[in-house]
Amino acid sequence: MASGEQVDVIVIGAGMAGASAAAELSRDTRVLLLEMEGQPGYHTTGRSAAMYEPGYGPPGIRALTRAAGTFFHDPPEGFAEAPLVTPRGxxxxxxxxxxxxxxxxxxxxxxxxxxxxxxxxxxxxxxxxxxxxxxxxxxxxxSGQDIDVHGLLQGYLRAFRARGGKLVTKAPVTGLTRTADAWTVETAAGTFNAPVVVNAAGAWADRIGALAGAETIGLxxxxxxxxxxxxxxxxxxxxxxxxxxxxxxxxxxxxxxxxxxxxxxxxxxxxxxxxxxxxxxxxxxxxxxxxxxxxxxxxxxxxxxxxxxVADGEPVVGYSDVAPGFFWLAGQGGYGIQTAPALSRLAAALVLGRGVPDDIAAQGLVPEKLAPGRL
Ligand SMILES: Cc1cc2nc3c(=O)[nH]c(=O)nc-3n(C[C@H](O)[C@H](O)[C@H](O)COP(=O)(O)OP(=O)(O)OC[C@H]3O[C@@H](n4cnc5c(N)ncnc54)[C@H](O)[C@@H]3O)c2cc1C
Missing domain, CATH: 3.30.9.10 (D-Amino Acid Oxidase, subunit A, domain 2)
Incomplete structure (x- = not known):
């Protein structure tokens, strides 16, 4: 993707959080996914124990994990070559x-x-x-399951590309500047513009927030x-x-x-x-x-x-209260793989100003309890 190009949404970080959210967003918008390493999933995503356990974690995490169950058991046609989960007590x-x-x-x-x-x-x-x-x-x-983490990540990246999404690796974000209605995102691989930036930078999320002049979430x-x-x-x-x-x-x-x-x-x-x-x-x-x-x-x-x-162990999902068009998708703790199929759909819906998807709301998820403002 050429430096200087404008898209609708820039997602920072191609771990499980960023890749899955980018795939969901690319159904309806032009999305650019920026990753500082040479390959997606290099950091926490590539180092997990690969478990799905709906009884693990605080209430919001449990609701998201339950809501992710259908996707894991019955992914969309062509998403993965092998089952995404196998039972593991x-x-x-x-x-x-x-x-x-x-x-x-x-x-x-x-x-x-x-x-x-x-x-x-x-x-x-x-x-x-x-x-x-x-x-x-x-x-x-x-109810525990082993997750094929590689299959899940690659499935999201494949779906993202098939929907016209662009991934740029070796692109550490070094600057974020807001003009009237867009962000200018500076990286080692060029400068890109979008009205919305999604911060899915994992352990680095507070650093990216600081570059944007957003609130700190105490990650x-x-x-x-x-x-x-x-x-x-x-x-x-x-x-x-x-x-x-x-x-x-x-x-x-x-x-x-x-x-x-x-x-x-x-x-x-x-x-x-x-x-x-x-x-x-x-x-x-x-x-x-x-x-x-x-x-x-x-x-x-x-x-x-x-x-x-963050302090309450729940993820941070929602627009910044201080930096316009800056969306947090951080704090997945020890549950970022098992929640990804639901968290990515929730994030995409909130980025686009839509309500919480019905199946996620039915699990009792309250979006205000995940919003950055709670911190
Ligand atoms: C030992 C271990 C066991 C675990 N077991 C499980 C488990 O069984 N089940 C489960 O659900 N979860 C588990 N987890 C947690 C899970 O791995 C994480 O919640 C999840 O991987 C987080 O994904 P992420 O995309 O937020 O972070 P990451 O995978 O770290 O992705 C963030 C990305 O942002 C990029 N980035 C950072 N800064 C910049 C920048 N300036 N510019 C561009 N890109 C940037 C990074 O390079 C990175 O690729 C485990 C974790 C560990 C360590």
């Missing part, structure tokens, strides 16, 4: 000192009707390496580390559920024949290409070896990503 395990937390979790989750209480023996039937005597009880959720990027290790010799782990500590102190999940493990850390960081910390790795291995009859002999891969949160 989620087992929340509790030690004796965590029984109250487990009880409260079961009471809350039972309202949604898809969970079961298990005793330690039943939990060990599902995850045979669960250490004898470690857990006293568990909750099994049957905190938090580092989470993950590793993959070999499955125990001769054991097929593919059917195991994702197994999590009830206080979210660790999790373990089958991943293409191996095990993905994480200390579920949430360490505050500056926006950056974050790397795993040696201490996170040591803590992770210690917690996993304590809860499970497993010995971590070799780490096959390791990475870290930034989950970015």
């Amino acid at each position: 989620v087992l929340m395990i509790a030690r004796a000192d965590q029984s109250d937390t487990l009880d409260a979790m079961i009471t809350e989750a039972s309202a949604e009707g898809t969970v079961e209480r298990l005793d330690a023996d039943a939990a060990r039937k599902l995850v045979p390496v669960l250490r004898d005597g470690y857990a006293v009880g568990a909750m099994l959720s049957k 905190t990027p938090r580092r989470r580390t993950a590793l993959t290790i070999a499955a125990p010799e001769g054991v097929d782990v593919d059917g195991w559920p994702m197994t999590c500590d009830v206080d979210e102190a660790f999790y373990m999940k089958p991943d293409a024949g191996r095990l993905l493990i994480s200390p579920a850390n949430e360490d505050p960081e500056e926006p950056q290409d974050v790397q795993p910390d040696e201490l996170d790795i040591a803590i992770c291995i210690d917690r996993i070896e304590t809860a499970f009859d497993l010995k971590v002999r070799r780490i096959e891969s390791r990475w870290a990503g930034l989950r970015s949160f």
Whole structure:
């Protein structure tokens, strides 16, 4: 796309949030998607645990996750070559000192009707390496799914291009200036103009807001580390559920024949290409070896990503109260993949001044509770 060209909407950031919103917006408008890296999805989107769990997160996130379910199970014709989701139970395990937390979790989750209480023996039937005597009880959720994150992101980018959308990579946005009725967006790949800018810059969203003279939303990027290790010799782990500590102190999940493990850390960081910390790795291995009859002999891969949160843990979706035509789509925390099919439709509707889509409103979503003004 030639420098100086005008479109209707410029979306900053080609992670899951920006790519999916750009695809939805390109149904009705001319959209330019700007990405600072050489490829979409390089930052948090490419580093997730790829889970869909409608019982996870604060109320707005849960409403969006439920509303996203239909898309995941039945995507539009031609969107993806393989199913976007496959079932993966989620087992929340509790030690004796965590029984109250487990009880409260079961009471809350039972309202949604898809969970079961298990005793330690039943939990060990599902995850045979669960250490004898470690857990006293568990909750099994049957609504969890593994998400094909690559398939989802590529599906959105394909749909975006097919609708005439343009993606420019290696285009870090360095300046945002408002004239009477449009933004001028300066990047290393040229200058572009549009009346509306969507800020989907992930961990960098407050920095982009500052360039535009918008309000700050108090976004905190938090580092989470993950590793993959070999499955125990001769054991097929593919059917195991994702197994999590009830206080979210660790999790373990089958991943293409191996095990993905994480200390579920949430360490505050500056926006950056974050790397795993040696201490996170040591803590992770210690917690996993304590809860499970497993010995971590070799780490096959390791990475870290930034989950970015505002104070109430809900995403920030809506026009700025101070910068005209500047739209926030940030703060997806640890839920930006599972919510994307609903969050992108909500964002596109609000950008275009339409109401909340009926199916999303039916899940109880209140847009004011996600608006930047609440912060
Ligand atoms: C270990 C881990 C496990 C997770 N597990 C799950 C899970 O199981 N399920 C789930 O739903 N979510 C999960 N998440 C969270 C999920 O990955 C995020 O919520 C989601 O990827 C956020 O997407 P995003 O597009 O907002 O951010 P990003 O993917 O980071 O995209 C933002 C983009 O903006 C670009 N950008 C930034 N600044 C500029 C600029 N100045 N100019 C141009 N471009 C710019 C960046 O390069 C980046 O590509 C997990 C995250 C981590 C780290």
